[in-house]
Amino acid sequence: MASNVAHGQQVIGHAEEEHTTPQEYVRVAIVLAIITAIEVFIYYLPSARPLLVPALIILSLAKFAAVVGYFMHLKFDNRLFQFMFIAGLVVSLSVFLAFLAMFWYSTSYMPLT
């Protein structure tokens, strides 16, 4: 644990030191590189077209979770940070979906202008 001590209070937030080694970071990076290669491969695969979009979303979410969880240490870090980031993501995703729904609804009956 790093020596961040002030007012007699120990600072939380360095738990990753005990959890993840450089070798594990390299393993995570290899997995990320493989997922990226799969994304590009299925993009060029004609037979994968029907399932391309869901597959791309799942793969990118896996990459997102790996970087946030291991490289940003959110998996091992203080729950306050986890709550803050997930709350931001939920708000962001809600705005995203609301925008898309509103746009598609408003353009579904309107001719192109």
Place this chain on the structure above:
Amino acid sequence: MATAITVETAHGEGQGIHEGHGHAGHPPPSAGVDSRKLLMWLFLTSDTMFFGTLIATYMMYRDRSIQLLTPPYPNDIFDIPYTSVSAFVLLMSSLTMVLALASIQRGNYRGLRIWLAATALLGGIFVGGQVFEFTTFAHEGLTLSSNVFGSSFYVLTGFHGAHVTIGVLWLVALLVVSLRGGLPKEKAMSVEIAGLYWHFVDIVWIIIFTFVYLVPYPNPVKEATEAAPAAFLHLVSLGQQMLAALPF
């Protein structure tokens, strides 16, 4: 309020004079977390919403230029192999960044400098690649004002590129401070906070790469065939409205 001044020497990394409540001149922690780290997470949360809105805007307009038949179209100008290499470069820069943090936490200052320099270099390669991509697209006719696809594409990827550029400058500044002996093990939090920012920039690109480049775009010819009758009916409707509005 007592002000303590202490001089710390860590692993031959030079001396730093720290003022305040017995620690390194930065705000004391509250709720058991480092204040600077809390602030960075708050910033990243707000930036998540910022990029979420930009990506939503892009998703609304991504097919619009195809429907309106205003080229250039995404399928004509995107170079997926080239962008895949850029995505790979940025992904690997996240690895070098986290290795830089692991190095300083273990007191390995040579490792810290090597990995910081590698991260800044990979970030610089990414930004250079983006500048080249933008230049190529502009030569092919896609500008900020050529169509709605161009506007939303350049605003989204341009803001991301600006974030990467700021990150590279931040990393170079940390490298310079480290080379001057001002980044001892006790200041690992400075590298950790820069790392959080850098990884965030990476995860934003993960989403952009998928939704902007890889999710397929419709075929302009097919879109035109489907859209033409609706556009014709709209014109007829407009004509009828104009006739009805005439005073005679």
